[in-house]
Amino acid sequence: MSKPDPAPNRKWTNPVMMTACEIHCPSTCVALGPVLTNSDSKLICAHGGNRGMNLRLTVFSGLSQEMEATLADPPTQIMHFVNEKSTMPNIAVAAGPSVLVYKNLKPFYKFTVPTSPINPTEEEAWKAVALGKINHNTLMKVLQKVTEDVAFSKLTPISQTYMLSDKEDQLALIEKWGGKITNCPTITCITKILKSKAEGLDIMVIATEHCDIFFLDSQAFTTLHHFKLPSVPVVIRGYGEFDVDWRLFVQTRDSLIYNLKRDTTELRPAIICQSMITSLILLNKFLVYTTNDNIITFSSFRGKKINTVKCTEKIKMLEPFFYEHKQLSAVIAVFEKKIRMYNETHLLDTVEYQKPLNWVRYGMYGREDSTLVVCFKDGTIAIQIFRRNADFRSRTNYNEAPASHALKLQIPKKTKVFIDNTEREKKLGVKIHQAYQKHLFNLRFKIAESYQTLTASAITTVSTTSVLPVEIAVDINGFGPRHRMSIRLLSSSKQNLYDMHLSMISDIDVYEFDTPLIPISILASGKPYTFTTLLRCKDPEKSATSEVRALLVHTKRATPIVTAVIKMPFSEFALE
Amino acid sequence: MGFLSSLSNLFGMGKKDVNIVVVGLDNSGKTTILNQLKTPETRSQQIVPTVGHVVTNFSTQNLSFHAFDMAGQMKYRSTWESYFHSSQGVIFVLDSSDRVRMELLKDELWLVLDHKDVASRGIPVVILANKMDIPGAMTCADITAALGLNLHRSGTWSIHSTCALTGDGLDKAMQQLSSEIQKYLETRKS
Numbered sequence: 001m002s003k004p005d006p007a008p009n010r011k012w013t014n015p016v017m018m019t020a021c022e023i024h025c026p027s028t029c030v031a032l033g034p035v036l037t038n039s040d041s042k043l044i045c046a047h048g049g050n051r052g053m054n055l056r057l058t059v060f061s062g063l064s065q066e067m068e069a070t071l072a073d074p075p076t077q078i079m080h081f082v083n084e085k086s087t088m089p090n091i092a093v094a095a096g097p098s099v100l101v102y103k104n105l106k107p108f109y110k111f112t113v114p115t116s117p118i119n120p121t122e123e124e125a126w127k128a129v130a131l132g133k134i135n136h137n138t139l140m141k142v143l144q145k146v147t148e149d150v151a152f153s154k155l156t157p158i159s160q161t162y163m164l165s166d167k168e169d170q171l172a173l174i175e176k177w178g179g180k181i182t183n184c185p186t187i188t189c190i191t192k193i194l195k196s197k198a199e200g201l202d203i204m205v206i207a208t209e210h211c212d213i214f215f216l217d218s219q220a221f222t223t224l225h226h227f228k229l230p231s232v233p234v235v236i237r238g239y240g241e242f243d244v245d246w247r248l249f250v251q252t253r254d255s256l257i258y259n260l261k262r263d264t265t266e267l268r269p270a271i272i273c274q275s276m277i278t279s280l281i282l283l284n285k286f287l288v289y290t291t292n293d294n295i296i297t298f299s300s301f302r303g304k305k306i307n308t309v310k311c312t313e314k315i316k317m318l319e320p321f322f323y324e325h326k327q328l329s330a331v332i333a334v335f336e337k338k339i340r341m342y343n344e345t346h347l348l349d350t351v352e353y354q355k356p357l358n359w360v361r362y363g364m365y366g367r368e369d370s371t372l373v374v375c376f377k378d379g380t381i382a383i384q385i386f387r388r389n390a391d392f393r394s395r396t397n398y399n400e401a402p403a404s405h406a407l408k409l410q411i412p413k414k415t416k417v418f419i420d421n422t423e424r425e426k427k428l429g430v431k432i433h434q435a436y437q438k439h440l441f442n443l444r445f446k447i448a449e450s451y452q453t454l455t456a457s458a459i460t461t462v463s464t465t466s467v468l469p470v471e472i473a474v475d476i477n478g479f480g481p482r483h484r485m486s487i488r489l490l491s492s493s494k495q496n497l498y499d500m501h502l503s504m505i506s507d508i509d510v511y512e513f514d515t516p517l518i519p520i521s522i523l524a525s526g527k528p529y530t531f532t533t534l535l536r537c538k539d540p541e542k543s544a545t546s547e548v549r550a551l552l553v554h555t556k557r558a559t560p561i562v563t564a565v566i567k568m569p570f571s572e573f574a575l576e
Numbered sequence: 577m578g579f580l581s582s583l584s585n586l587f588g589m590g591k592k593d594v595n596i597v598v599v600g601l602d603n604s605g606k607t608t609i610l611n612q613l614k615t616p617e618t619r620s621q622q623i624v625p626t627v628g629h630v631v632t633n634f635s636t637q638n639l640s641f642h643a644f645d646m647a648g649q650m651k652y653r654s655t656w657e658s659y660f661h662s663s664q665g666v667i668f669v670l671d672s673s674d675r676v677r678m679e680l681l682k683d684e685l686w687l688v689l690d691h692k693d694v695a696s697r698g699i700p701v702v703i704l705a706n707k708m709d710i711p712g713a714m715t716c717a718d719i720t721a722a723l724g725l726n727l728h729r730s731g732t733w734s735i736h737s738t739c740a741l742t743g744d745g746l747d748k749a750m751q752q753l754s755s756e757i758q759k760y761l762e763t764r765k766s
Contacts, residue, residue, distance in 0.1 A: 013679040062676050325651055366676050367602055368650065385680045388653055389687065 011341070011349045011390040012372060015382035018063045022379040023047075027317050027359035028189070032373070033080030035059055035067065036104060037088050041364040042066065043373060043381075046075035046093055057093065057105065060381075062366065069105040071095065081192045081202040083218035090218075092204065097157070097184035099206060111221045113208050118156055118183045121146050126159075130178030136170050153232075156183040157209070185210035192218075193238035193246050203242045207233035213250065213260075215242070227260055229267060235280045239301075247301060249287060251280045257287065259301060270303035279318045281331065286344060288331045290315045296333060298344040307344050309398045311335070321362050323370050328392055332372075334360050339374075346395035355380075469493055470523065474550055474564045480571030481537040487550050487564070489520070489529045497523040500554050500561070502531055507546040511568070512536045520552075537571035545570055591640040594757055597659045599688060600669035601677060602648035605706040608740040609669060610634070610645050613750065625649065629659075636754045643667070653684065660693035665700050665757045672705040672713040672737065682723045689728055698763070700756030701733040702749055708737040709744075732756055 029046040043060040055071035057078075073095035082089050091102045101109040125142040128134045134142075143159050152160065158177050162170055185208040192202040193215075203224065204216040211232055215225035224242075231252040240246035248260040249270075255277045256269035275291040282288075286306065287299045296309040296318070311333070319332040321341060330341040330348050336356055341349040358375040365371035370386040412418065425432060473488040485504070491497055502518040514534040523529060535548070545568045551560040598606045607623050610632045626647040634641050644659050646652065660666065668688060670681055688694060689701060705719050716737045720726060725733065734756070736749035 013683050016676055016679050062674075368677060368680065370650070383676055385677070387683055388650065 009390075009394060011387060012351060012384040013387055015374065015384050016063065018060070018381040018383065021060060021065060021381050023058075023375050023381060024358075024379050027361070028077040029075050030359065030361050030373075030375075031078050031080040031091065032361060032363040032365055033091075034089055035091070037086075040366050043361075043365060044078065044080065044091055046071065046078045048074045057091070057102065059105065063383075067105050069102065072100075073098075076187055077190050079190050079192060079204075081204060081218060083201055085200060092190060094187040094190045094206070097186055097208075099187065099190065099204070109221070111216065113184060113187065113206065113212070113214065116183045116185065116210055118181065119146055119150060119154070122155060122159055123181060126177070126181040127179060129174055136167070136174060139174070140170075153209075156181060157186055158182075185212070188232060188234050189236050191236045191238050193240065193242045193248070196241045196243040199243075205236055205238055205248065207236050207250065213248070225262070227264070227267075229258065231256065237280060237282045239282055249280065249282065249301075251277055251289070255291075257289070257303070259303070270301070271299060278315065281318045281320045283320050283331050284322075284329050288318055288320075290318055290333070296331070296342065309333075309342055309347075316357065317359055319360050319362050323386055325370075325388075326391065330392070332360060332362060342398070343392070346392075347398050348392045348395050351384075353382075468497065468554075468561050470497070470552060470562045472550065472552060472562045472564045474566050476566060476568065480569070481540045481574050483535050483537070483568070483571075484532060485535055485548070485550075485566075486530055486532045487518075489523060489531070489552065490527075491523040491525050493525055496525060499556075500552055503551045503553055503560075504533065504535070504548065505551060506535075506548040510538060510542075510544055510546045511548060512538055537568075540571040540573050543570055591635055591638060592761070593640050593642065594665065594761075595642045595644065595659075595663040596665040596667060596753070596757075597644045597646060597656065597663045598667045598669065599646050599656045599684075600648050600704075600706075601671065601674070601681060601684065602650070604648060604669045604671040604674075605740040606648060606667075606669045607645055609667075609704065609706065609738065609746065610643055612740055612743045612746055613643075628652065629655070636750055639754050639757060656688070657691055657693070660688075660691055660699075661697075663699065664760060665702070665753055666694060667753065668701060668703045669706050670703065670719070671707050672715075672719060673707050673710040675714070678722050685723055685725075686728075689733065698732065699760055700753060702753045702756070703733060703735040704745075704749055705735060705737040706740050709739045709741070732760075 023045050025045050025047050029048065031044045032041055033044065034040065035042050035044070040061065045058050045060070047054060047056045047058065049055040055074060057069040057071055058065055059067040071093065076094045078094070079092045080089060081092055088103045090108065093100045093102065098110050098112045100107060101111070122143065125134065125139050129136065129139045140163065143155065143163055146155065158173060158181055162173050165173070187206055187208055189207050191205045193205060195201045195203050202218050204218050206214045206216060209232055211229045213227040213229065213233060213236065214223050216222065217224055229250065229252065231254050233250045234253050235251040237249045238246065239249070246262065250258040250260060252258070255273040255275070257271035257273070257277070257280065258267060259270040271287070273289070273291060275293045278290050278292055280287065280289040285301065287301060288296060289299070290296050294311040294314060296311065296315060298306040298308070300306060313335045316334040316336070319334065321330045321332050322328070330343050333340045333342060334357055337354075338350060338352045339357070339360060340347060353374070353376070356377040358377050360375070361373045363369070363371065365373060365383065368385050372384045372386070374382040374384065376382070469492045471490045471492070475486045477484045477486070487502060498521065500520040500523065502520055504513050504516045506513070512535060518531050518533065520529070520531070548566045548568055550564040550566065552562045553560045598610060600606050602625065607626055607630070611619050611623060613634045614632065626645055628647055630645045632643045632645055634643065644663070646656050646659070666688060668685055674681070685703070694701065705714070705716055707713055714722065716735050720735055725735070734752055736745050736752070738745035738749060740746070
């Protein structure tokens with residue numbers, strides 16, 4: 001029966017393409033989830049647009065766009081969350097210092113993170129510039145002066161932008177912020193933690209540029225818990241339930257990973273990474289992170305390394321995979337043109353794509369959970385569904401090496417002889433080398449010499465000249481005193497050979513030939529020729545034998561082309 | 577015997593009992609189709625997602641059907657195959673407007689068509705391309721091509737576009753199914 005599918009052990013269905021969607025957003029600005037109550041799960045993307053233009057929140061359903069809303073600020077990250085069971089789910093869009101909450105794509109609430117005190121000099125300078133007491137150049141100078149005392153990152157975000165922008169933008173900033181400068185830190189990342197399984201509501205977790213982490217009640221937006229870290233968090237991942245027991249894994253900009261709990265007071269990183277961490281996810285009871293030296297590391301929550309995968313290409317991102325039906329879990333690693341699925345011990349699957357990838361997102365889309373949404377660099381989307389009969393039984397090692405690499409080398413033990421020999425080699429290295437060279441030279445000389453004699457005497461049955469390769473084979477028939485000698489010649493040269501003679505040479509006292517010289521007018525290449533001559537043993541009573549030679553000679557060559565040396569048998573007496 | 581059976585057919589008695597399995601992805605309209613096949617007075621007004629399976633009885637001119645209405649949700653799909661060996665026909669219902677899951681559909685349909693209890697016994701498979709009334713729904717020909725059905729040589733399958741809400745195309749499909757099942761029963765007898 002013909003199968004439509006060339007690889008029956010594929011894990012995913014063929015991709016269904018959505019080509020007209022033009023999705024160009026980072027993987028953080030994507031969420032899967034329903035927009036209305038009890039509706040199918042949708043794909044929600046926040047577009048950062050270009051220079052403040054085209055900022056959009058788009059919702060895709062099926063293979064087409066369903067809804068769209070405009071955004072005011074460029075989004076950092078979006079998240080789908082539930083804050084009330086009965087009403088619609090929400091979409092949180094982190095943009096600048098605020099989180100905007102959308103219900104049914106309508107703005108619903110805006111939460112802005114608490115402000116921090118501003119450097120007094122900085123504040124005064126901004127007030128002065130707003131009142132027109134100083135101009136923009138002086139403000140710049142004042143700010144530069146301030147950075148000599150405090151770090152650049154400790155200034156307000158507006159001052160930071162001001163110092164990095166050109167004159168026109170600076171004036172625009174003064175116009176906009178002048179007298180009302182605030183120190184609202186930018187949100188770096190957001191995540192959610194389930195409040196409790198029974199309630200099914202989410203707690204929002206927000207991390208800011210000022211190293212704060214806020215746990216927010218998603219209904220009243222009050223702070224439930226707060227952490228202050230020594231460095232800026234860039235990725236946070238929640239685990240557990242807020243009312244029962246939870247963990248928060250925080251990756252900071254200086255490649256540390258903190259493991260925070262409710263009762264954490266002393267902040268100590270669980271993982272200190274030498275190279276830059278590029279992506280961090282949670283997979284069951286593992287932390288999985290990638291570094292910029294192309295290594296995927298599986299580690300326990302406490303930071304103990306379980307396993308590492310060395311990859312040959314840059315890993316773009318990681319995505320957790322969990323198939324509830326069969327309790328399968330894996331991590332999806334995204335490379336330039338392929339995705340690979342790993343668990344903590346094996347490589348489980350590889351899927352290759354024709355186009356370079358941007359990101360993937362695994363989750364429920366439409367009615368089908370376990371859907372993989374693959375976004376390509378060109379803005380198109382492919383939708384693949386995990387096959388019902390797929391499993392992870394066929395698995396390979398991380399970096400499959402040929403079987404020969406696994407063979408163990410037999411390393412000899414260090415015997416006394418070995419050590420003595422090594423000592424000797426160390427001491428007399430030069431001499432040993434010279435002796436070796438001498439022997440090598442002698443050997444080469446011997447070989448050359450014997451070749452020379454071989455070509456000169458031409459006593460082999462195979463021709464020595466490569467130009468005229470002729471084979472010769474000789475048979476002697478008869479018991480004697482008369483013998484018959486048949487000589488078979490086979491030329492394998494490309495051209496036909498002409499004007500040759502077959503000459504029989506022997507001790508004239510012992511043998512007598514009927515035709516000692518046979519003319520050969522032609523040897524066609526590849527055709528065997530047989531020539532026959534009779535010879536007589538002159539004196540069988542002597543019971544003497546000698547060699548007979550058959551030479552193939554050419555009139556214009558000094559040496560024979562080929563020679564056959566025949567050892568004659570003892571001759572019987574004549575019958576009468 | 578021939579006289580007796582024609583006599584019993586005349587009185588509408590002794591209709592042959594056959595089992596059929598109704599499968600398809602969730603939200604494709606399996607329960608709605610079976611509801612439509614029942615007599616008007618026994619129809620239920622509200623259709624909810626099936627859990628496990630429900631047996632529905634209905635009859636055509638010469639056959640009395642026991643239809644196993646299987647649940648289509650992902651977690652129940654693995655239960656479909658255990659009903660094939662005891663049935664004489666399979667109805668595969670699909671949503672012709674669901675383009676996102678076309679590849680998944682292909683996967684599932686081929687699993688049914690290639691299942692040993694379907695392929696080796698040669699029981700008829702009738703594919704109902706449901707929801708043809710939805711604007712933008714794929715036609716039968718499109719679906720046949722998308723599902724790669726032309727490649728399926730062995731086995732008996734046929735495809736019909738239907739609308740479960742109005743009952744369009746159902747009669748024709750059921751006639752085809754009845755005749756296929758009778759043909760199948762004939763071949764098994766001989």
